[in-house]
Amino acid sequence: MAAVTPKIRSRKDGAAVPLDEFDKKLLNAMQGAFPIVPRPYAEVATALGVREDVVLKRVAELVQQRIIRQVTPIYDTRAFGYESMLVAAKVDAEHPWRPAKIINAHPGVSHNYLRNHEFNMWFTVATEPDSKLGLEGTLEVLKEQTGAESVRMLPTLKLFKIRMDLDMAGGTEALAKAAEAVEPAETERQPYDELDRAVVRATQGDLPIVSEPYADAARELGMPVEKLVAHLEGMVERRLLRRVAAILFHRRAGFSANGMGVWKVPEDRVLEAGSRMAAFRGISHCYERPTYADWPYQLFTMAHGRSKEECDAILDAIEAEIGCIEQRATLYSSTEFKKVRLLYFTEDFKNWEREHAGV
Incomplete structure (x- = not known):
């Protein structure tokens, strides 16, 4: 199969919508850590020195303009016992588009991109704790249905960073600057109960853009808002909930390029290098993953920039800082086939396995 190089979106502003300084401060605040309190927009407004109604109105407009994708709780997939991995496929x-449609139909596929590489389709897939197929069985079905020539499973061996904040105010220098190195994060399953499951089902997805966004979920659960908020805070402490935050449409927000930098380093330097790579402001995700004969890279970093050149600058700065790189490649996305938040504890997973595998 001949590989083709898709066109990479590298325009400086791309499809970006102009944003003023207040918008940039607001988006930084909404991405960072949306307060888990009964009236979070009031706290955001206080921090920005404006009225609550000003923040509510502007956030609603940014959603309508497709700059904010959603304001939502970000639950931890692995903490709930879901298995997940990154997958590279040759289609x-x-x-x-045909294999993309097949892959996208799986409820555990949250991201799916076309990238400029022989392995051209990259997606993340998850299966629920009691899946009859499991991840490997699910990928066997997807490989057969898509006609993929080859599929590489790239599970997380070490998680150094997963935090999708686009710095709206900083320039290239800020994005390409290293901060203090970070320790690998916890990725093990955590204890949870039926109340946790009910809270997830009631709160996942888009939170309403209103003064008390948790009120509807509290009514559904039959508890006061204050009790629900306290439970969500407890879920953060128990590592079930990473945070509540605004998720942006990258290109609409001005970040028209993302580059997946992959790195081969000496085996005895993986931990050190991964921790230092994760500290860069322009890096949202950093993992150690397995290698193959045709895929020698252990470390994966996602760089986000206002142009391809800005992504390159971030990755160049990492290479200069780390100094032990044996091989490096950068894969740019040309098409976003799917990007959603995973929905937990639904019947969709069982229905897919029943329909596509008869189990």
């Missing part, structure tokens, strides 16, 4: 480079 028909001339007709990628």
Whole structure:
């Protein structure tokens, strides 16, 4: 199968919508850590020195303008016992939409991109704790249905960073600057109960843009808002909930490029290098993953920039800082086939396995 190189979106502003300084401060605040309190927009407004109604109105407008994708709780997939991994596949480079549609139909696929590489389709997939197929069985079904020439499973061996904040105010220098190195994060399953499951079902997805966004979920659960908020705070402490935050449409917010930098380093330097790579402000995700004969890279970093050149600058700065790189490649996305938040504890997973595998 001949590989083709898709066109990379590298325009400086791309499809970006102009944002003023207040918008940039607001978006930084909304991405960072949306307060888990009964009236979070009031706290955001106080921090920005404006009225609550000003913040509510502008956030609603930013959602309507497709700059904010959603304001939502970000639950930890692995903490709930879901298995998940990144997958690289070689699919028909001339007709990628057909396999993309098949892959996208799986409820555990949250991200799916076309990238400029022989392995051209990259997606994340998760299966629920009591899945009859499991991850490997699910990928066997997807490989057969898509006609993929090859599939590489790239589970997380070490998680150094997963935090998708786009710095709206900082320039290239800020994005390409290293901060203090970070320790790998916890990725093990955590204890949870039926109340946790009910809270997840009631709160996942888009939170309403209103003064008390948790009120509807509290009524559904039959508890006061204050009790629900306290429970969510407890879920953060128990590592079930990472945070509540605004998720942006990258290109609409001005970040028209993302580059997946992959790195081969000496085996005895993986921990050190991964921790230092994760400290860069322009890096949202950093993992150690397994290698193959045709894939020698252990470390994966996602760089986000206002242009391809800005992504390159971030990755160049990492290479200069780390100094032990044996091989490096950068894969740019040309098409976003799917990007959603995973929905937990639904019947969709069982229905997919029943329909596609008869189990």
